[in-house]
Amino acid sequence: MNVAPSDLGRRTGTVDMVHGGGGRAMTELIRDLFQRHLSNPILDQGHDAALLEASSGRLVVSTDGHVISPLFFPGGDIGSLSVHGTLNDVAMAGARPLCLTAGFILEEGFPLADLERIVMSMAAAASEAGVPVATGDTKVVEKGKGDGVFITTTGLGVVPDGVEISVTRAKPGQAILLSGSIGDHGVAILSKRENLEFETEIVSDSNALHTLVADMIEAVPDIAVLRDPTRGGLAATLNELARAAGVGMHLDESAIPVKGDVAAACELLGLDPLHVANEGKLVCLCEQADADRLLSVMRAHPLGRDAAIIGRVTDDEARLVEMETEIGGLRVVDWLSGEQLPRIC
Amino acid sequence: MKYADEFRDRDLAKSIALGIRQEAHPGRTYNLMEFCGGHTHAIFRYGVKDLMPENVRFVHGPGCPVCVLPVRRLDDAVEIAERHGVILCTYGDMMRVPGTKQRSLIRAKADGADIRMVYSTMDALKIARDNPGRQVVFFAIGFETTTPPTAVAIKQARKEGLSNFSVFCNHVLTPSAIGHILASPEVRDLGTVRIDGFLGPSHVSSVIGSEPYEFFAEEFGKPVVIAGFEPLDVMQSTLMLIRQINEGRHHVENEYTRVVTREGNLKAQDLVSKVFELRQSFEWRGLGKVPYSALKIRKDFAEFDAEKRFEVSEKVSREVKSCECPAILRGVKKPTDCKLFGTVCTPDNPMGSCMVSSEGACAAYWTYGRYRDKARSPRREVAA
């Protein structure tokens, strides 16, 4: 979708309370900005509720609020992120996404040009993913009561028959696969925080993973578990899985891909890449017998080029995620406590 | 994960581990204190402990600047931020350290104090430049490594005539702390902590050199090996210590020759001595008052000294009663000996400073070791 920016709001250039008042200004904002960029047959019906054809299979629904600082970062912004994040939540159930809905909370005084950039990027992400934004909502809050823009998206999808992806299917002996390098998103965000500058530009991995998932399911319909390691990083995701399924995990550190500049930035800031957020990666558990086939399918997809088998599920009663370190020692990989804060010396 | 390949080579690690196994006499125990939090972190992060024989033990010392700051100084910082309405700038880890009644900077911030996390002293200067109408205080903590940047910031502030910038100085000195631990009654008389040798600080030594450790290697008869922070540095230094102990020597040896010299960085030392002078005495958490163990801002730079600029009230500061940080910092106890460890006190809800920084012994135990020790103990009992 390639729509040029509108000349909306040229007068004041910022969001004001009138845009949320239900009057003409609000209608104009919706028509000239949201509808204009996100246009598709369902949205264009202009109803408050979108009408969808019912289909067979099981429905999946997932909702996610996006609150992020900075709003724009290398490799994306809150708009594309709000599409990718929710599509991935739907995809991790093994589903084919049908549509998205979007709710915007705008802060009075927010530049309309920035809002338009965000909506355009959202539109581009949705169109690239082939998933329409079917309906939406906009509210304006007073200055100081929001952080520029908050976006909530909901995704709806259908799980094909025969696919049974669930954490309860994690079993000792299964292989753990990772679709690519970790830490890119979190470090890209950090690099744009005030006062932190890196020499290299690290780009977020923000991406919609449903086509990768579709390829994987086609090759191995029996995939047991899928998860995207977002906040809390790979460490949190694996610990959640281990706890929920009552299993342990054994990882091989040297098999876990981390890009050189991401590793260097983490080293500098005293962060552990295992705890840093990702937005375009997935973890998969499958039977050992299927692991190599699945790996080659993942590597054939552009979003799984650096996929790797990083460990196996164990029967550890303590539900520990353990890792053989680079130097051959063994250590526990734990959840992160609170926010990861850079070390001093 | 590949960062500094040559210092994290698996085969090399294996061969050093083998060397340690061969040279450590099975009949004796080697208690090695790593002074620096950076070493504690490396030992846990890379599972170095797992590669050591049972009789080679690491004792975690007071080498984390966050852990050794006494509650009183933290309470003072909170007060400066709250009562004087300044912008208080500090490094990340400091934010969560609990003060009296569990009040931390993060809580003070939530209650409305203007406390900002910075990554360097230069950030604090920038905040001062950007807010000419507000007083900006940099809450400076750390060992010899972090002192030169603070000195640079003070000189820079003078050069720019920044009258709204000052430093709350809490810089402490490594050699006096090590000497103090060795001179403490527990070590000298009671024999509760046996320390057979030290892994000496690496970054600190790059500034002050290895020479300052010679006195107490001699005086206390303990070998010191200046060790880098990579896991192989730690292992190689451990082997060097074991050799010295076996041979009955007690010298300062330098494993970290790629960075550390005997004299250190003279330029940095000169800069520090222009801006700072010794405090007669400074309180360390866990060690009590240690003579000549910290720095204060020289009179010549008094206008940048937050202690002179902002009054703090006389008050009683209290640590959590059963927190064993003091004993842990002296190597007398292990984190798991603390009643609060893992129950009341966790990294999400730290009771003492050792549970805050990733370099703190309690946090390192919690993150990398707690289950493992538990999971292992039955097997160990069988073996014994």
Ligand code: SF4
């Ligand atoms: S576990 Fe907590 S309370 Fe106990 S010594 Fe460590 S920091 Fe203090």
